[in-house]
Amino acid sequence: MKIAFVGKGGSGKTTLSSLFIRHLAATGAPVVAVDADINQHLGCALGLDEAAAAALPAMGDRLPLIKDYLRGDNPRIASTETMIKTTPPGEGSRLLRVREDNPVYDACARPVELDGGAVRLMVTGAFTDADLGVACYHSKTGAVELCLNHLVDGPDEYVVVDMTAGSDSFASGMFTRFDITYLVAEPTRRGVSVYRQYKEYARDYDITLKVVGNKVLGQDDLDFLRAEVGDDLLVTVGQSDWVRALEKGRPPRFDLLEEANRDALHTLRTTADATYEHRDWERYTRQMVHFHLKNARSWGNERTGADLAAQVDPGFLLSERVAATA
Numbered sequence: 001m002k003i004a005f006v007g008k009g010g011s012g013k014t015t016l017s018s019l020f021i022r023h024l025a026a027t028g029a030p031v032v033a034v035d036a037d038i039n040q041h042l043g044c045a046l047g048l049d050e051a052a053a054a055a056l057p058a059m060g061d062r063l064p065l066i067k068d069y070l071r072g073d074n075p076r077i078a079s080t081e082t083m084i085k086t087t088p089p090g091e092g093s094r095l096l097r098v099r100e101d102n103p104v105y106d107a108c109a110r111p112v113e114l115d116g117g118a119v120r121l122m123v124t125g126a127f128t129d130a131d132l133g134v135a136c137y138h139s140k141t142g143a144v145e146l147c148l149n150h151l152v153d154g155p156d157e158y159v160v161v162d163m164t165a166g167s168d169s170f171a172s173g174m175f176t177r178f179d180i181t182y183l184v185a186e187p188t189r190r191g192v193s194v195y196r197q198y199k200e201y202a203r204d205y206d207i208t209l210k211v212v213g214n215k216v217l218g219q220d221d222l223d224f225l226r227a228e229v230g231d232d233l234l235v236t237v238g239q240s241d242w243v244r245a246l247e248k249g250r251p252p253r254f255d256l257l258e259e260a261n262r263d264a265l266h267t268l269r270t271t272a273d274a275t276y277e278h279r280d281w282e283r284y285t286r287q288m289v290h291f292h293l294k295n296a297r298s299w300g301n302e303r304t305g306a307d308l309a310a311q312v313d314p315g316f317l318l319s320e321r322v323a324a325t326a
């Protein structure tokens with residue numbers, strides 16, 4: 001299951017992603033956690049100290065390795081230089097699975113021990129101004145998008161991405177890569193304005209989008225969110241003393257998280273799990289091709305000097321079946 005947390009900076013994306021990851025890990029579920037937020041804080045939110053977080057390998061620095069592995073012997077992709085962030089897999093490409101070991105995880109993922117089990121953590125690396133452009137060749141999130149486009153995941157295994165709701169993810173198609181997108185919103189006008197923008201993009205691509213209200217303190221906050229986002233409001237989280245204690249460097253055991261917040265995490269999981277029956281690999285593949293052609297036309301062809309439309313393998317359908325026979 002691929003799950004994104006998006007929202008305005010400071011809304012609580014990283015906090016809620018990290019709590020959700022802890023919740024999954026506590027049940028023994030396999031998890032790949034990905035930090036694609038502009039402010040790279042997921043490692044710390046998962047309990048790493050500053051030094052350990054700073055030592056995490058950046059996916060953005062390992063793009064050539066990622067591309068080289070995923071390309072495999074796909075004859076439509078002549079070289080890693082012509083492989084852009086949207087280049088879709090085809091026959092001969094290597095696919096990724098949540099539970100396996102592979103060279104991409106070896107290079108980019110590090111285990112993080114949590115109560116209940118370890119998760120794999122991957123981070124894009126710190127963003128620079130150049131990463132925030134609409135059509136960026138070396139975009140940091142491009143490494144994540146490539147991995148998601150080559151990932152074959154089943155139920156009961158999770159990829160959780162902490163991500164910025166920026167224009168980069170809309171231009172590239174990253175926002176279409178998830179079974180469900182949780183938009184974290186504080187009960188403020190700015191909090192819900194990001195929701196409106198996201199909803200707009202989401203509508204055209206059949207995105208499953210739910211709002212998670214954060215720092216919701218009372219009935220007035222709840223009424224505000226209800227009025228602004230209607231049925232898209234899935235659940236709300238209040239001010240958490242558990243989170244405050246973590247921020248003070250005194251992380252309590254995870255099972256001491258407030259009961260209401262534990263219930264909220266449970267809802268996030270059951271809601272994500274329930275999307276599995278609507279998963280549509282055909283649409284998933286079609287959308288990656290759509291965004292690849294769009295990026296090829298707008299900058300990729302010119303940048304690489306190749307006709308990147310030729311990378312599309314018309315007979316290829318990403319799915320759990322393909323992975324089983326690969």
Ligand SMILES: Nc1ncnc2c1ncn2[C@@H]1O[C@H](COP(=O)(O)OP(=O)(O)O)[C@@H](O)[C@H]1O
Nearest residue numbers: 008009010011012013014015215238239240243
């Ligand atoms: N439910 C909560 N209870 C207590 N503190 C919270 C809660 N949600 C977020 N915070 C705090 O608010 C700040 C911003 O949250 P963060 O998750 O870093 O936001 P984002 O990733 O969206 O920028 C952090 O200091 C975080 O600890």
Ligand SMILES: [Mg+2]
Nearest residue numbers: 014037039041
């Ligand atoms: Mg963050």
